[in-house]
Every structure is written in structure tokens, then in C-alpha cells.
Amino acid sequence: MNGQVPVVEMTNISISFPGVKALDEVSFRMFPGEVHSLLGENGAGKSTLIKALTGVYQIDSGPTDSGEILLAGSRVSFAGPAQAQNAGISTVYQEVNLLGNLSVAENIMLGREPRRFGGIDWRATRRRALELLGGLHLDIDPGSLLGSHSLAVQQLVAIARAIDVHAKVLILDEPTSSLDADEVAELFRVIRELKAEGVAILFVSHFLDQVYEISDRLTVLRNGKLVGEYRTDEILRLDLVQKMIGKELAILDALERRIVEPGGGEGDEVPLLAARALGRKGSIAPVDLRVYTGEVVGLAGLLGSGRTELARILSGIDRPDSGELVIDGTPHRFRTPRSALARGVAYSSENRRAEGIVEDLTVRDNIVLALQADRGWFHPISRKRRDELAVSYIQALNIRPANPDAIVRNLSGGNQQKVLLARWLAVAPRLLILDEPTRGIDVGAKAEIQKLVVNLAENGMSVLFISAELEEVLRLSSRIAIMRDRRLVADIVNDDLTVDSLLAIIADGELTAVAR
Amino acid sequence: MNASRMFSSRLFWPVVMLLVLFIINLVAFPGFFSLEVKNGHLFGSLVDIARNGAPTLIIAVGMTLVIATRGIDLSVGAVCAIAGAVACSIILGSPEPGSIGTVAVAVIVALLIALVLGLWNGFLVAVLGIQPIIATLILMTAGRGAAMLITEGQILTVNSPPFKVIGSGFVLGIPVSVVIAVVIFTAAALLTRRTALGLLIESVGINPEASRQAGVRSRGLLITVYTFSAFSAAIAGLILTSNQTAADANNTGLFIELDAILAVVIGGTSLAGGRYSLLGTLVGALVIQTLVTTVYTVGIPPIATMVFKAAVVTAVCLLQSPTTNAAFGRWRRSLGRGRPGTRTAERASVS
Numbered sequence: 067m068n069g070q071v072p073v074v075e076m077t078n079i080s081i082s083f084p085g086v087k088a089l090d091e092v093s094f095r096m097f098p099g100e101v102h103s104l105l106g107e108n109g110a111g112k113s114t115l116i117k118a119l120t121g122v123y124q125i126d127s128g129p130t131d132s133g134e135i136l137l138a139g140s141r142v143s144f145a146g147p148a149q150a151q152n153a154g155i156s157t158v159y160q161e162v163n164l165l166g167n168l169s170v171a172e173n174i175m176l177g178r179e180p181r182r183f184g185g186i187d188w189r190a191t192r193r194r195a196l197e198l199l200g201g202l203h204l205d206i207d208p209g210s211l212l213g214s215h216s217l218a219v220q221q222l223v224a225i226a227r228a229i230d231v232h233a234k235v236l237i238l239d240e241p242t243s244s245l246d247a248d249e250v251a252e253l254f255r256v257i258r259e260l261k262a263e264g265v266a267i268l269f270v271s272h273f274l275d276q277v278y279e280i281s282d283r284l285t286v287l288r289n290g291k292l293v294g295e296y297r298t299d300e301i302l303r304l305d306l307v308q309k310m311i312g313k314e315l316a317i318l319d320a321l322e323r324r325i326v327e328p329g330g331g332e333g334d335e336v337p338l339l340a341a342r343a344l345g346r347k348g349s350i351a352p353v354d355l356r357v358y359t360g361e362v363v364g365l366a367g368l369l370g371s372g373r374t375e376l377a378r379i380l381s382g383i384d385r386p387d388s389g390e391l392v393i394d395g396t397p398h399r400f401r402t403p404r405s406a407l408a409r410g411v412a413y414s415s416e417n418r419r420a421e422g423i424v425e426d427l428t429v430r431d432n433i434v435l436a437l438q439a440d441r442g443w444f445h446p447i448s449r450k451r452r453d454e455l456a457v458s459y460i461q462a463l464n465i466r467p468a469n470p471d472a473i474v475r476n477l478s479g480g481n482q483q484k485v486l487l488a489r490w491l492a493v494a495p496r497l498l499i500l501d502e503p504t505r506g507i508d509v510g511a512k513a514e515i516q517k518l519v520v521n522l523a524e525n526g527m528s529v530l531f532i533s534a535e536l537e538e539v540l541r542l543s544s545r546i547a548i549m550r551d552r553r554l555v556a557d558i559v560n561d562d563l564t565v566d567s568l569l570a571i572i573a574d575g576e577l578t579a580v581a582r
Numbered sequence: 583m584n585a586s587r588m589f590s591s592r593l594f595w596p597v598v599m600l601l602v603l604f605i606i607n608l609v610a611f612p613g614f615f616s617l618e619v620k621n622g623h624l625f626g627s628l629v630d631i632a633r634n635g636a637p638t639l640i641i642a643v644g645m646t647l648v649i650a651t652r653g654i655d656l657s658v659g660a661v662c663a664i665a666g667a668v669a670c671s672i673i674l675g676s677p678e679p680g681s682i683g684t685v686a687v688a689v690i691v692a693l694l695i696a697l698v699l700g701l702w703n704g705f706l707v708a709v710l711g712i713q714p715i716i717a718t719l720i721l722m723t724a725g726r727g728a729a730m731l732i733t734e735g736q737i738l739t740v741n742s743p744p745f746k747v748i749g750s751g752f753v754l755g756i757p758v759s760v761v762i763a764v765v766i767f768t769a770a771a772l773l774t775r776r777t778a779l780g781l782l783i784e785s786v787g788i789n790p791e792a793s794r795q796a797g798v799r800s801r802g803l804l805i806t807v808y809t810f811s812a813f814s815a816a817i818a819g820l821i822l823t824s825n826q827t828a829a830d831a832n833n834t835g836l837f838i839e840l841d842a843i844l845a846v847v848i849g850g851t852s853l854a855g856g857r858y859s860l861l862g863t864l865v866g867a868l869v870i871q872t873l874v875t876t877v878y879t880v881g882i883p884p885i886a887t888m889v890f891k892a893a894v895v896t897a898v899c900l901l902q903s904p905t906t907n908a909a910f911g912r913w914r915r916s917l918g919r920g921r922p923g924t925r926t927a928e929r930a931s932v933s
Contacts, residue, residue: 402797403796404799424788424789427784427788442799443777443803445777
């Protein structure tokens with residue numbers, strides 16, 4: 067890269083919000099044809115930096131903001147995202163920002179549809195969309211509704227849309243957080259192609275494996291400050307993580323092998339929850355699963371293998387049409403999440419924004435919501451008790467900002483996740499079903515949540531832990547249930563399991579495939 | 583409250599608008615603020631505004647809660663007409679139209695029927711899942727027809743002193759309708775803010791699915807707010823009917839749903855649901871009623887009344903729009919350059 071002109075050069079960027087210095091004299095540069103990773107914990111300033119680059123924030127509008135942005139050597143100042151896009155900076159955000167009620171083709175071409183006789187040329191629109199989807203090897207009907215596809219497909223559609231703008235700079239903010247291994251490989255193939263065409267790609271991900279696999283260089287931010295810029299092949303993973311969190315990895319190490327023994331002797335103890343041939347047509351094949359008091363059961367499987375579907379049936383969101391659900395030895399029918407909660411089964415959705423947080427309410431209101439709903443509207447929790455609950459969970463889970471009156475919309479993803487966890491912990495469930503609780507959040511928060519799961523189990527709570535990250539499932543679970551193609555294919559005690567043996571089961575779907 | 587918070591408050595522009603209208607009235611009619619006691623009753627322009635605005639306010643209170651759940655209730659005007667028709671036909675059909683007992687029965691039956699109508703709206707929205715605008719449109723259209731059937735197409739004129747008290751009587755010198763409005767407003771405020779009803783309503787309005795998963799019984803909540811809305815509409819209908827001493831199925835409460843929605847919106851509650859402000863709705867209802875009074879005091883010809891009203895409403899909406907607010911924010915920042923902490927909340931999201 068010596069002597070080459072950077073396509074993006076941001077110098078001494080400072081941006082403040084009331085009470086927070088989000089970016090403090092941060093410099094950042096990218097060269098054409100490189101994949102550059104931006105790393106840092108939640109709240110490190112990654113999103114703010116991206117928003118400054120994409121024109122969402124104008125650096126000259128606030129009195130305490132400063133810095134300048136050069137695009138291919140000339141100074142730019144974007145008044146909004148549209149200007150940045152026209153200048154060749156395209157962004158795919160972490161949460162898919164597309165319109166579920168429009169077709170795939172309409173989403174890809176929205177705002178720049180080919181024109182003909184003053185109207186939209188629908189045939190050309192569809193053809194162009196089909197070409198772009200083909201480039202991503204995505205075999206879906208461009209006329210189908212976007213909302214009918216999985217999150218992963220929607221993510222790829224968002225990327226197809228971004229690619230079409232003939233971007234010089236493509237920003238991918240957590241593009242892989244909802245993709246499975248095959249889809250990630252597919253995405254990386256696309257990224258490499260774009261890179262070969264000279265596009266500079268800014269890659270943000272919490273998956274360090276992926277960062278190492280795809281990026282040429284990386285920039286680390288911490289607490290709004292620049293830590294440094296490194297070549298990926300010159301920095302060790304351990305050093306990188308330390309630079310990101312600024313402390314030793316003591317929490318993570320302490321977690322190793324602290325797994326609680328599998329719950330009691332099989333047979334004599336009544337399981338807290340038992341699913342007997344529980345199934346739902348078009349969703350999952352009948353499942354047998356038992357969860358004992360105080361154990362962490364991991365639920366692994368590829369995206370779309372039926373993990374979330376099973377969790378939704380266990381927690382009363384969807385109704386089963388076969389089999390039965392037994393709590394403490396007594397069969398129950400959960401008609402609503404409310405009836406599951408009444409039996410002590412809480413479900414924390416993987417879809418944090420759509421099904422989890424109530425974003426216009428305060429942190430306090432979000433934390434007490436489930437508890438208040440359980441008590442009914444006529445028995446309000448006193449202001450004093452609400453404050454106590456909020457303050458204690460803010461401290462226990464290290465929620466930032468530590469302000470019960472903060473509107474949840476304004477919190478970072480990791481902190482929103484913690485608020486959601488606090489909501490479920492406040493109702494003191496007996497079984498907590500956590501669906502991808504660490505997706506899209508940083509290393510520090512991830513370790514805190516993992517530690518919390520272990521502590522909860524030690525205190526007698528059962529946890530059904532769903533995650534695409536096998537290391538995490540292995541670290542936390544005493545038993546691991548594995549789903550494949552919408553059926554439960556294995557239920558194994560986690561004594562000498564490894565990522566490889568899990569992968570073998572996930573891939574082959576056979577219990578016999580386990581290398582003991 | 584510092585200047586910056588005062589500006590960003592949802593109540594700021596509605597209150598300013600109300601004050602401006604007051605000043606215009608004061609200039610056109612110097613006695614605008616004067617109150618006098620005649621025969622032990624309070625009189626004056628402000629009293630007139632409060633009394634005439636009471637029905638709209640009462641309906642707007644119910645409408646606020648409905649809108650907070652992402653809904654809307656178009657049927658309130660029709661419910662006004664039904665309540666008035668029922669009460670008047672009972673009074674007329676009774677051998678003693680002047681007795682308190684007859685009026686009490688008439689009022690209670692009218693309110694009970696309104697409760698049933700509210701349950702119907704709630705059933706359509708919460709149980710059958712029909713979009714609120716369509717669900718309540720049914721009763722908006724059919725309700726007037728039902729009122730016509732009850733009155734048999736006639737304007738029912740009643741001569742019943744106890745009934746007349748509701749719309750034009752006084753308690754301790756204060757108009758009864760104003761007292762009723764204050765009671766309804768206070769009851770709604772206490773009921774939603776002292777209990778957890780307000781929190782749950784807002785939660786359902788902002789994110790129904792998250793609320794469901796948190797165990798909120800949104801079905802019951804929706805039925806409650808639509809029932810309350812119909813109940814308050816019936817009270818407003820009784821006040822209107824009593825004031826006119828006649829039930830007119832065609833005209834009682836005509837277009838009052840639009841005034842009520844307007845009051846809610848002027849008060850800063852978003853039609854998208856979620857956070858609501860009853861105090862804002864109070865100010866909104868007062869703005870609308872003061873506007874009507876202003877038309878008379880300033881002497882605007884009746885044919886231009888609607889245009890004038892539209893102009894004022896447009897002004898309020900413009901002042902409240904996010905774009906205008908952002909522009910104001912930039913303007914204030916340029917005045918107070920170097921002073922930190924004047925950003926809007928929207929930009930305050932930290933990565």
C-alpha cells in the first residue's frame with residue numbers, strides 16, 4: 067500500500083453527545099482493494115465512526131465536533147447519507163434496514179429503478195435484481211416478498227442492494243451475525259471478488275475468526291479513542307483481544323470448566339421441563355427433550371435447523387400440534403407466552419429489536435415490563451421498587467449508560483441485550499431460554515453474559531442456551547441437544563465433546579458420528 | 583426546567599399557540615379574561631371555552647388512550663348520537679320526564695349501551711384483529727343509522743329540568759359539563775399513571791410482539807381502551823344532547839371524532855402509537871375550542887371559519903414537525919455557539 071492514495075482518510079475526528087465523548091481525535095484510513103476490519107467493544111465508537119463516514123452525522127454541526135474526511139484525496143462534507151452514497155460509500159447495516167412488505171427486486175432497486183417512458187421499467191428492474199442476486203449465488207424469486215425470507219437471505223439482499231451502487235467503499239456492519247457457515251463462505255467469496263475489483267471494504271464483526279480470515283488490516287477503537295492500526299497477519303489474536311478490551315482475559319479463563327454437573331441421576335429426578343414428541347407441522351418434527359433444575363442445556367444446530375422454532379413452542383409463543391409438554395411431571399398447555407411465564411418459563415428472543423426491547427420506553431420500564439405484566443395493571447410496582455430493580459440490574463449487568471431514565475432506543479446493541487436479560491431475570495424464571503443472547507455484541511459483554519449464565523445455573527435456574535457459536539455452547543452447557551433439518555438429532559452429555567465432534571453431528575445428523 | 587428542555591418539550595408549541603390565541607382574543611375583546619359571578623354562577627369567555635370544549639376534551643381523553651395503542655376510534659361521534667337518542671327516548675317515553683329517577687335510568691342505560699358498543703369495537707380490533715380504522719368505521723356508519731332508528735327519524739326534544747343540568751347546570755358556580763370533564767380527565771390520568779395501565783398501553787403501542795412475549799395481555803388492554811373511549815363518547819353525547827335539550831341523530835357529535843383526534847395530535851401524541859400525554863390532549867382540546875371562540879370575537883365571517891381553523895392547525899403541525907424542530911435546534915445552536923449539550927435525543931445514540 068506504500069505510496070498509494072487512501073480512498074478514505076479520516077483525521078482527528080471528534081464527536082460528542084450529551085454527556086458522552088463518542089469519538090476523541092480518531093484517525094482512520096482505507097486503501098482501495100483492501101478489506102479493513104474495525105474492531106472494538108460496544109460503545110467503543112465503531113458505529114459513530116461509520117455514521118460520520120456515511121454522512122449520518124455531520125462533523126461540523128456541533129460546537130465540540132472536529133476533524134476532516136478526505137475521499138480519494140479531496141475533502142468532503144456530507145449533508146446526509148444520500149450524498150455519501152452518491153460519492154460511492156455504500157453501507158449495509160447490522161439490522162436489516164429493508165422493507166419486508168415489498169418484493170426482493172423492489173428492495174434491491176428502490177430509489178434507482180430503471181426508467182422507461184417516465185415510469186418504472188419493471189422488467190428491467192427485475193432483470194437487474196436477478197443479475198445481482200445471481201452474482202451472490204442467491205437463488206430466490208425477485209418477485210417474492212422480502213419479508214417471507216429468512217434474516218440471512220434478507221442480509222444478502224441488502225448486500226446485493228449495496229453492491230449495485232458501484233461503491234468505492236462498501237461498509238458491512240456485522241453482516242455475518244445472522245448467517246450460517248455456508249452463507250458466510252458465500253459472502254466472503256463476494257467480498258473477495260469486490261476486493262479484486264478495487265473496492266475498499268470496511269468489515270465490522272465480533273467474530274474474530276472471520277476478521278482473521280477476510281481482512282488485510284484492522285483498526286482497533288476503545289472508549290472512543292484510537293488504539294492502533296495493524297496488519298492482520300502481524301497481530302496475534304490474544305494481543306488483539308487485549309487491545310480491544312484493555313484488560314487481561316481473566317473473566318473468560320475463569321469460566322473454563324466451571325460447568326455444573328448434569329442434573330441429578332437420570333430416572334429418579336423429575337425433570338423441570340420435558341417435551342414428549344412435541345412438534346408442530348411445517349415447523350419442527352416431534353422432539354423429546356428434558357431439562358433438569360440447575361442445568362445449562364445447549365441447543366446447537368445450523369441457522370434454520372429449528373432451534374428457534376423449538377424454543378418458541380417451549381415458551382408458548384407458537385402452539386404445538388402434537389405431543390405434550392410436561393412441567394414438574396404435570397402436562398401443561400401453553401397458549402400464550404404469558405401462561406409459560408406463569409409456569410416459570412421465559413424466552414429471550416433472538417430478534418432483539420422486533421420481539422425484545424420496547425425501544426421508546428426507558429431502561430427502567432423495559433426491565434420491569436414482564437414483572438408488571440405478570441402482576442396485572444391494577445397492581446403497580448411502586449416507584450421505589452422499580453428504581454431498586456432498575457438500579458440493581460444496571461449494576462449487576464453493567465448496563466451503560468447507568469441511567470434508569472435512558473430511552474432504550476439510544477443504547478448500543480449489547481446494552482439493549484442486557485436490558486432484555488434483566489427483564490427476564492426480574493421475573494425469576496425457573497427455565498430461561500436464551501436465543502442467541504450474545505449475537506452481535508462485543509467480547510466484554512459476551513463474557514459477562516456467559517458468566518451470568520453460569521452463575522444463574524449455580525443458583526438453581528435452568529438455562530436452555532441457543533447459539534450459533536459452538537465454542538460458547540461447549541463452554542457453558544452440561545448437555546447439548548443438536549438440531550438438524552428441523553429435527554432433534556442428538557442429546558449428549560458434554561464431557562469430552564469438541565467443536566469438531568459437534569460439527570460432525572451437525573453435518574451428518576447421526577449420533578453414531580460422535581468420535582468418542 | 584432550563585430553556586433547552588422547555589423548547590424540546592412536546593407541550594411547548596401547543597401552549598404557545600394557546601397563549602397567542604388568548605392574546606388575539608384579549609386585543610379584540612379587552613374583557614376576555616374577566617370573570618363575573620351572576621346569580622352564583624361563574625360567567626366569562628374562559629368559562630365559555632371550558633364549557634363548550636368539555637365534550638371534545640372528554641372524547642379526546644379516551645381517544646388518547648386508543649391512539650397510544652396504535653389504534654383510532656372513528657365511532658365516537660356516532661356513539662354520542664346513540665347515547666343522546668337512547669337517553670331522550672327513555673325520558674320521553676316515561677310518565678314522569680322531570681323526575682330525577684327517570685333521568686338517572688336514562689343516563690345509566692345510555693352509558694351501558696355505550697359500554698356494549700365499546701366492547702364491540704374492542705372485540706373487532708383485539709379478538710378478530712381487524713384494523714382499528716376499519717373496525718370503528720363500521721360503527722361510525724352504522725351507529726348513526728341505529729340512532730335514527732331509536733329516534734324514529736325525529737329530533738327528540740325533551741323538557742326535563744334534571745336532564746338539562748348535565749349540559750347547562752352549575753355546581754358551586756362551575757358549569758356541570760366542566761366538572762364532568764375535570765372528573766373524567768383526572769380519573770383517566772390517575773387510572774393510567776398511578777396504576778401500570780399507562781405503561782402497558784404504551785408498551786403495546788410501541789411493540790405489540792415484544793409486549794406479548796413479556797406476558798402483557800394486550801387483548802384485554804385493547805378492549806379496555808375502546809370501551810373507555812365509547813364510555814367517554816357517551817358522556818360527551820349526553821352533555822351535547824342536554825345542552826341542546828334535543829337528540830338529533832344526524833347532527834349530535836357530527837365530526838367530533840376529527841376534533842378529538844386533532845386535539846390528541848396537537849397535544850403531541852403520535853398517531854403511530856406509544857408514548858402519550860393526557861396533559862397535551864387537554865391543551866390540544868383548549869386550543870381547538872379557543873380557536874372557535876376566536877372566530878367569533880375577531881369577527882371572522884362564518885364562511886371563512888373552516889379556512890381559518892385549518893390555517894391555525896397547519897401552523898401547529900408545522901411547528902411540531904421534526905424537520906422544523908431540527909431547524910429550530912440549528913438556529914438555537916448558532917445563537918449559543920460553544921455551549922455544549924443542545925443536541926436532540928435522536929442524535930444521542932452512541933454506538
